[in-house]
Amino acid sequence: xxxxxxxxxxxxxxxxxxWLPEVRLVEQQWLDHIRKIFESYGYCSIETPAVEExxxxxxxxxxxxxxxxxxxxxxxxxHREDGDKEARLALHFDQTVPLARYVAQHFNDLIxxxxxxxxxxxxxxxxxxxxxxxxFYQCDIDVINVDNLPPHFDAEMPxxxxxxxxxxxxxxxxxxxxxxxxxxxxxxxxxxxxSPLDQAxxxxxxxxxxxxxxxxxxxxxxxxxxxxxxSPFQLGDVTNDLNELFEFRDGIVQADIHEQINLLKAIAxxxxxxxxxxxxxGLEELVFVMQNLAHLPPNxxxxxxxxxxxxxxxxxxxxxxRFIDDPGYGSxxxxxxxxxxxxxxINKHLPGVGIxxxxxxxxxxxxxxxxxxxxxxxxxxxxxxxxxxEGRAIAAKKAKQLRELGFNVELFxxxxxxxxxxxxxxxxxxxxVFVPKQDAPxxxxxxxxxxxxxxxxxxxxxxxxxxxxx
Amino acid sequence: xxxxxxxxxxxxxxxxxxWLPEVRLVEQQWLDHIRKIFESYGYCSIETPAVEExxxxxxxxxxxxxxxxxxxxxxxxxHREDGDKEARLALHFDQTVPLARYVAQHFNDLIxxxxxxxxxxxxxxxxxxxxxxxxFYQCDIDVINVDNLPPHFDAEMPxxxxxxxxxxxxxxxxxxxxxxxxxxxxxxxxxxxxSPLDQAxxxxxxxxxxxxxxxxxxxxxxxxxxxxxxSPFQLGDVTNDLNELFEFRDGIVQADIHEQINLLKAIAxxxxxxxxxxxxxGLEELVFVMQNLAHLPPNxxxxxxxxxxxxxxxxxxxxxxRFIDDPGYGSxxxxxxxxxxxxxxINKHLPGVGIxxxxxxxxxxxxxxxxxxxxxxxxxxxxxxxxxxEGRAIAAKKAKQLRELGFNVELFxxxxxxxxxxxxxxxxxxxxVFVPKQDAPxxxxxxxxxxxxxxxxxxxxxxxxxxxxx
Numbered sequence: 003x004x005x006x007x008x009x010x011x012x013x014x015x016x017x018x019x020x021w022l023p024e025v026r027l028v029e030q031q032w033l034d035h036i037r038k039i040f041e042s043y044g045y046c047s048i049e050t051p052a053v054e055e056x057x058x059x060x061x062x063x064x065x066x067x068x069x070x071x072x073x074x075x076x077x078x079x080x081h082r083e084d085g086d087k088e089a090r091l092a093l094h095f096d097q098t099v100p101l102a103r104y105v106a107q108h109f110n111d112l113i114x115x116x117x118x119x120x121x122x123x124x125x126x127x128x129x130x131x132x133x134x135x136x137x138f139y140q141c142d143i144d145v146i147n148v149d150n151l152p153p154h155f156d157a158e159m160p161x162x163x164x165x166x167x168x169x170x171x172x173x174x175x176x177x178x179x180x181x182x183x184x185x186x187x188x189x190x191x192x193x194x195x196x197s198p199l200d201q202a203x204x205x206x207x208x209x210x211x212x213x214x215x216x217x218x219x220x221x222x223x224x225x226x227x228x229x230x231x232x233s234p235f236q237l238g239d240v241t242n243d244l245n246e247l248f249e250f251r252d253g254i255v256q257a258d259i260h261e262q263i264n265l266l267k268a269i270a271x272x273x274x275x276x277x278x279x280x281x282x283x284g285l286e287e288l289v290f291v292m293q294n295l296a297h298l299p300p301n302x303x304x305x306x307x308x309x310x311x312x313x314x315x316x317x318x319x320x321x322x323x324r325f326i327d328d329p330g331y332g333s334x335x336x337x338x339x340x341x342x343x344x345x346x347x348i349n350k351h352l353p354g355v356g357i358x359x360x361x362x363x364x365x366x367x368x369x370x371x372x373x374x375x376x377x378x379x380x381x382x383x384x385x386x387x388x389x390x391x392e393g394r395a396i397a398a399k400k401a402k403q404l405r406e407l408g409f410n411v412e413l414f415x416x417x418x419x420x421x422x423x424x425x426x427x428x429x430x431x432x433x434x435v436f437v438p439k440q441d442a443p444x445x446x447x448x449x450x451x452x453x454x455x456x457x458x459x460x461x462x463x464x465x466x467x468x469x470x471x472x
Numbered sequence: 473x474x475x476x477x478x479x480x481x482x483x484x485x486x487x488x489x490x491w492l493p494e495v496r497l498v499e500q501q502w503l504d505h506i507r508k509i510f511e512s513y514g515y516c517s518i519e520t521p522a523v524e525e526x527x528x529x530x531x532x533x534x535x536x537x538x539x540x541x542x543x544x545x546x547x548x549x550x551h552r553e554d555g556d557k558e559a560r561l562a563l564h565f566d567q568t569v570p571l572a573r574y575v576a577q578h579f580n581d582l583i584x585x586x587x588x589x590x591x592x593x594x595x596x597x598x599x600x601x602x603x604x605x606x607x608f609y610q611c612d613i614d615v616i617n618v619d620n621l622p623p624h625f626d627a628e629m630p631x632x633x634x635x636x637x638x639x640x641x642x643x644x645x646x647x648x649x650x651x652x653x654x655x656x657x658x659x660x661x662x663x664x665x666x667s668p669l670d671q672a673x674x675x676x677x678x679x680x681x682x683x684x685x686x687x688x689x690x691x692x693x694x695x696x697x698x699x700x701x702x703s704p705f706q707l708g709d710v711t712n713d714l715n716e717l718f719e720f721r722d723g724i725v726q727a728d729i730h731e732q733i734n735l736l737k738a739i740a741x742x743x744x745x746x747x748x749x750x751x752x753x754g755l756e757e758l759v760f761v762m763q764n765l766a767h768l769p770p771n772x773x774x775x776x777x778x779x780x781x782x783x784x785x786x787x788x789x790x791x792x793x794r795f796i797d798d799p800g801y802g803s804x805x806x807x808x809x810x811x812x813x814x815x816x817x818i819n820k821h822l823p824g825v826g827i828x829x830x831x832x833x834x835x836x837x838x839x840x841x842x843x844x845x846x847x848x849x850x851x852x853x854x855x856x857x858x859x860x861x862e863g864r865a866i867a868a869k870k871a872k873q874l875r876e877l878g879f880n881v882e883l884f885x886x887x888x889x890x891x892x893x894x895x896x897x898x899x900x901x902x903x904x905v906f907v908p909k910q911d912a913p914x915x916x917x918x919x920x921x922x923x924x925x926x927x928x929x930x931x932x933x934x935x936x937x938x939x940x941x942x
Binding site for chain 2: 019042053057071077080104106113347379385426429430
């Protein structure tokens, strides 16, 4: 088997990330932490298959809207037989479409409000040259209820996300901020000047305000307004009024919200004649949510009247989350309230609210910046050394005992001199090494690889307990 | 939104299982348990992408051998542009091919012996009518080393698997047994009567001994022997000799192994002339592994000279695992030692040994038999009741305190009478409910939903601590 062979040297597949063990270990810490917080609020886990029927995937309503079709991966058996009459299957590109399908399909077996979290990989067939991930983890929570969903869930989402993001290993020093808004506010403002069907189109353009160069944004805004303005409104007036609104402070902290809302109301009454009931409802809901987030630090969550999300299916509260120092990164975590997500699949009225962490992109950002606490190549807490084959039975027994105490324990794989075994522990980031005491069979000493001190077993075990508690 | 709409009623996709939340919760307990035991032996986690290049998937060596090609799912962008010159991608059908590719690709960044576990979904495009899973979890461990892999790893695999399978929730009462063998034993016997290249083909037929009707098995065995026998051996003689061997006891416990091996040696010397060095090596390795499993119960692991696994790439130790009362189920968990798995991708000699739990099939068996401890619909430990909106701030504060103690806590979603809230806790299997004491704002009582007793908070918290420790 030792002759040189012709080998097929595999390359990474663009857009499908994979990590070395030491990075994967931190990824597991992230996933565990997120799961723990989700569960601490009583959300249950579900997993849906990687695939859905293409019909389901293409039904309107998913994250990404019309553009998503381009990104769908279909799957097919390599050797499909002619007689097969199966529905076409596609990999899911988000967890919202599968959730809607799941709730409709299992409606009679679920307990509402249905609070679920879902942490799976999703796939998007981005153009290969885009440099984006084509496979990535999303971590979502949603609550869905029948007919009516109490508004305090709109406040629970940002509270959970704040708790998660500020305590992820490596994220503690990052300055982040959640932005919150209610789509009804702008929709209400526009209800007088645009026909209802066109309002969402204007919101899609407004969503690009931070992403486009100012002139290009103005051009697109003018174009969409010109197309849809109802009389007697004039393009020039409306554009000016909107630009005046844009002067409004983004990022309104809770203490200022009432004052800012009164200002907005005054401008709205003056410029946009009589803003609809929807406008006032949106403001009330926004205030309610902000009040229910009063326990968070003052800058954790801010209101922003112009953050609208580009997706049509949001109907009220919307969320985005930014790095304060790096707004260009876009949103770490986004979501909102929807009126009736599963309406394509079931004749029930099922309003919901949800939020989604773009996990892999965020994780990879911190990885690339060297901010992840990557220090262990394996989960092993203790290496039990093996001096020679004769010592194996005693060493194996010690390893077993230590496992029963709840530690992760590796027995060195062959008899070798201690130096070599310490080097192995060093390379793998194993923090403690058990060494047999010379000329005292069955007696062990414990080397702490950080302090380099070697102590009697009992003291070593105390240090191990401290290490575990940390 | 309340008018009746035409809806697309989604159906389950055959072969792609999904569970209700209460079943998923047990599935998570299984996955957590398996991970914990894998890590307690110092195995690190890796995850590989769902896809590999089709070239890699089709390279020889994977689990399933030649048949696998039929089961491969390829993926393709729904709207592929003509200019795309990408490699064809396929979903992985096991975790062994991805491991081989991973080790070759990251060879310089890994520490050897490389001990990894992997718990991911795999996909097989089975014929739709087969009723088999097309998406399922596998839980694998493997150790790979450079040039030489110490034999005690062959004993570590069954020890880990025994620890896992006997403690999975719902599996504690199942009678299971690991079977172990070494392929070199039969290969060594055959080395005199068959040319080397054909020995694996005979083993593939022998692997079907329990799966085929006896006459059909005999027919296939005769056919393959007839094709490959070297002179001066005669088909009739060899068939008779083999049938005599088959009388040999399956399931040899450790206490009997030496006696049985001596018997086998005697028969081999008599019938098959001079069995090769390989034959004796195989016997020695088998004895070594059995001796290193002496700490397990007497019937946990048995030797079986005729269990050979159908896959060509195993070169020594092989494992299967059966339900003693239901041998027809096939193997719960299988694996073995291979000489050089990554040889297609790298010019290194990388022997390894591994074992794989067919997770989803096993889990679904116990689910269908009603053996899983399915009793909670959510991870919530405590429901904090909410009598009316005025009480929300106090209730939310209590929920937060309890979360800080490490409990999973749900605040009831709206003001409602206590009866309704108890019913909700009952339906979701939430074990404890916090109720405000009448006429004593800020004072709480704790109802244990199992005993139906309502006690002061302090006593309730003691019961909660006991519940958590259980």
